[in-house]
Amino acid sequence: MGRQGLTKERVVTEAGRLIDEVGLARLTLTALADRVDVAAPSLYKHVDGLPGLRRDLAVLSVRELADGLARNAVGVAGRDALERVATAYRQFARARPGLYVASLWAPAPGDDEHEAASSRALEVVHAVAAGYGLAGDDAIHAIRLIRSVLHGFVSLEAANGFAMEQSTAVTFEHLVDSLDAALTNWEPR
Amino acid sequence: MGRQGLTKERVVTEAGRLIDEVGLARLTLTALADRVDVAAPSLYKHVDGLPGLRRDLAVLSVRELADGLARNAVGVAGRDALERVATAYRQFARARPGLYVASLWAPAPGDDEHEAASSRALEVVHAVAAGYGLAGDDAIHAIRLIRSVLHGFVSLEAANGFAMEQSTAVTFEHLVDSLDAALTNWEPR
């Protein structure tokens, strides 16, 4: 009906909440429209269809992830930094499960805004590697290792991939230990 | 038209090929029906709708993954076993990208067939951990570590998550090295 005062900002934010609640698979323009109290086609005034919305969600999520990582990494280095960043990463995935999945969509080539957000997140991990004295190609591979471990863990955790009831907190400590050891005893190849 | 000689087996196999080609997101009963040359509703004679098909794909994929891992792990132990299993895991994810994603869907509680297939895959990883002398809770955590690293790496690789052009093969070697070190110097907690 009357003006809703809707903005792209709010549409995307609300979509983020929606996917956290119901899962990415059930992100639907109809459901989102209901949520912001507008007819579905009206969303097109703010967002470029479902593909556009997904892209916007990806940007939002990477920004929030980058913020979370950066906030926790300030003023620490070495193992402390690794631990803080790893924990922040896991926390983000647990607190925003829908958004987290969206953060994995790679930027389209030429999407500067999206790429900038990704770089910012990567930068934090890069700093962690630097704290272990890694640079150049070694840093690249180390970053990939860190991301693999963290992403693998949180996504298996989210997918209920760890059937046994043993504590995932303990597993996570092992993960951090292993990463710390790998970065400490890094062998260039 | 005339009898098509279609079987559940073939429907699911063909669905597996389809998702490898076009991606899980574009798995559609319509597309699958076209592929096997049948009208869409006819698929319901073989498969329990889209949810049922997805579940069948999950079972198929876990079986193929388990087969691949087991085939490569026979007769080796320790680092050799780790390397072989890790490589087989990565190979599966690269050769069958659609199926690989389906392999991540956790079995529904009480789905014995699905759970059995999952156990078989887990068993291979368990054997790898055993090769490093790990048992009990340590083995559980070690398995989770291995799965996290492997899944994280292959899924980031598949999602084009590694933007830089540096060799992913080298990264993978670092991954295996790190896992080997972690398992060798395992510290119970």
Next chain:
DNA sequence: CCTCGAAGCTAATATCAATAGCTGACCGGA
């Protein structure tokens, strides 16, 4: 107070999943 852009609407179309109900091909037994 007029204008115009933007925000919202309704109506219509296309794609897809799913259900209902029909048909005819094959198989086994009398």
Next chain:
DNA sequence: TCCGGTCAGCTATTGATATTAGCTTCGAGG
């Protein structure tokens, strides 16, 4: 041989959903 039943496959239909087209109206700036 023929008869009947099962079951694979069909067409028709309904209900979601995305998307487009085109209309309406609010509200801010001159």
